[in-house]
Amino acid sequence: MPKSDILVMPKVHPLYVAALKAEHNVHEYNPADAADLAAVASRITGLAAGGESVVPGALIAQLPQLKVVSVFGVGYDGIDVPTAIARRIPVTHTPDVLTDDVADLAMGLTLSVARNIAQADQHVRTGQWPKAGMRLGRKVSGSRMGIVGLGRIGSAIAKRAQAFGMSVAYTTRTERPDSGFAYYPSAAALAANVDFLVVITPGGQGTKHLINADVLKALGKHGYLINVARGSVVDEAALVQALTDGTIAGAGLDVFADEPNVPQALWTMPHVVLTPHMASATHQTRQAMADLAFANMQAGLAGTPLLTPVPECRAQMGL
Ligand code: NAP
Ligand code: 8YV
Numbered sequence: 001m002p003k004s005d006i007l008v009m010p011k012v013h014p015l016y017v018a019a020l021k022a023e024h025n026v027h028e029y030n031p032a033d034a035a036d037l038a039a040v041a042s043r044i045t046g047l048a049a050g051g052e053s054v055v056p057g058a059l060i061a062q063l064p065q066l067k068v069v070s071v072f073g074v075g076y077d078g079i080d081v082p083t084a085i086a087r088r089i090p091v092t093h094t095p096d097v098l099t100d101d102v103a104d105l106a107m108g109l110t111l112s113v114a115r116n117i118a119q120a121d122q123h124v125r126t127g128q129w130p131k132a133g134m135r136l137g138r139k140v141s142g143s144r145m146g147i148v149g150l151g152r153i154g155s156a157i158a159k160r161a162q163a164f165g166m167s168v169a170y171t172t173r174t175e176r177p178d179s180g181f182a183y184y185p186s187a188a189a190l191a192a193n194v195d196f197l198v199v200i201t202p203g204g205q206g207t208k209h210l211i212n213a214d215v216l217k218a219l220g221k222h223g224y225l226i227n228v229a230r231g232s233v234v235d236e237a238a239l240v241q242a243l244t245d246g247t248i249a250g251a252g253l254d255v256f257a258d259e260p261n262v263p264q265a266l267w268t269m270p271h272v273v274l275t276p277h278m279a280s281a282t283h284q285t286r287q288a289m290a291d292l293a294f295a296n297m298q299a300g301l302a303g304t305p306l307l308t309p310v311p312e313c314r315a316q317m318g319l
Pocket of ligand 2: 050076
């Protein structure tokens with residue numbers, strides 16, 4: 001295949017960028033330098049983004065030859081997909097290959113916050129063990145898990161929860177009777193009936209602040225919130241308040257409203273575990289994501305069938 005000109009959004013994973021550089025001319029997008037983009041815009045045929053990238057319609061409009069947007073990540077809430085579709089430009093993502101890792105981290109956060117693992121590690125490292133005891137944890141095995149979003153990753157979390165002897169319930173917009181799990185029509189109704197509420201929906205306007213003060217109140221003072229979805233799904237101010245005044249028992253958070261900025265109030269809370277958006281960050285999965293994102297890019301440039309177009313492109317572009 002002849003070399004193409006690819007525009008790469010900031011902070012796209014190096015494994016994906018390296019694969020692109022080996023085959024193409026790569027231009028790193030600098031939102032602060034309009035002249036830099038103007039010099040190459042007419043040649044760009046591929047756009048590489050990450051799951052957290054913001055690709056507005058105005059950027060797509062500046063790229064007259066664009067053939068494909070290939071996202072390194074399953075979430076694509078930052079991409080203006082309707083604008084791309086209007087120009088018949090397919091958008092692809094990386095589903096399935098990261099499902100196990102994200103489900104593993106959801107369980108890791110659940111165990112960590114309930115059993116005080118991060119706190120306990122500090123207790124030993126700072127020489128506290130000979131001097132003082134630690135507060136007791138919350139038993140996870142046999143407890144009740146509620147999953148907000150029973151898709152690929154939510155289903156993988158359910159499987160893991162079952163292995164811990166937990167009961168599983170869920171909420172989605174469309175009930176899934178085939179799952180065999182108890183269905184609740186809203187996040188609040190689900191929260192009122194579980195010990196751990198795990199959030200794993202897509203981000204974007206459709207789920208913005210789905211987890212609000214009312215849902216946290218329903219989860220209650222013995223309940224824990226785990227968010228591995230997107231920061232936008234949770235009303236972060238309401239969450240900080242609920243953790244401060246004891247409305248809920250604790251939280252395990254991998255994603256935040258304004259990454260990489262995490263509200264300072266959370267930094268010192270002993271009943272909170274914080275990770276830096278790393279649910280899919282293993283060597284194995286990041287390589288698989290890079291391979292799939294690159295394969296989608298190559299297919300989009302060549303005009304051959306795409307491996308994993310996003311659902312809207314499948315439905316509206318007949319892919
Ligand atoms: P998926 O298979 O499309 O599942 C999404 C689920 O969310 C579906 O069950 C969907 O069911 C449900 N949902 C959508 N809107 C909803 C709403 N308003 N209320 C309740 N449920 C809703 O996607 P996936 O592969 O599991 O990935 C899910 C998300 O995880 C991604 O989009 C991404 O944002 C996030 N993620 C985060 C990380 C990380 O590093 N932390 C890594 C990977 C993915 P209905 O359509 O029936 O509502
Ligand atoms: C990645 C993610 O950290 O897949 C997603 O939606 O949020 C994560 O897997 C991200 O896409 C890397 O850019």
